[in-house]
Amino acid sequence: MLIDAGYRVNGKSIVKYLQRQHIDRFDYIIATHSHPDHVGGWAEVLKNFETDRIIMSCMEYTRNNYRDLVRLIEKKDIETISPVAGTYYEFGRAYFTILAPNSDGCARLNNYSIVTKLTFKRNSFLFTYVQA
16 A cells, blocks of 8 residues: 655656565555645556555646546546545455545545554554645
8 A cells, every 4th residue: 555645756766666665566545635745646656556446535636747647547447436434444464444534525635635544453553644
């Protein structure tokens, strides 16, 4: 699983790093929200890796990097999942749960970012969005 992919300029370095880790595919990718600092690098990542599904939230944005992402998702026929709080997904011997967004609307994209909790055995990890 990969959560967000930075700006467009980050795409190639993310791909190189993942390839050095011998990663060749993803069960899930999560685009927390559609601002360019979160989705810009996805096009490069998706060109280089296979994925089964993408979980996307509040993706009504007009920037080119978002449009590139949507086109690539359609071209590669990647299953697109809208996040629903409380939904959990099996992930190998772990699972993750969608905690947010937990309301409707996308007036302020940052406020509707995807938040997940990954649980493996007795350990849990919270993946949140924090605006710097």
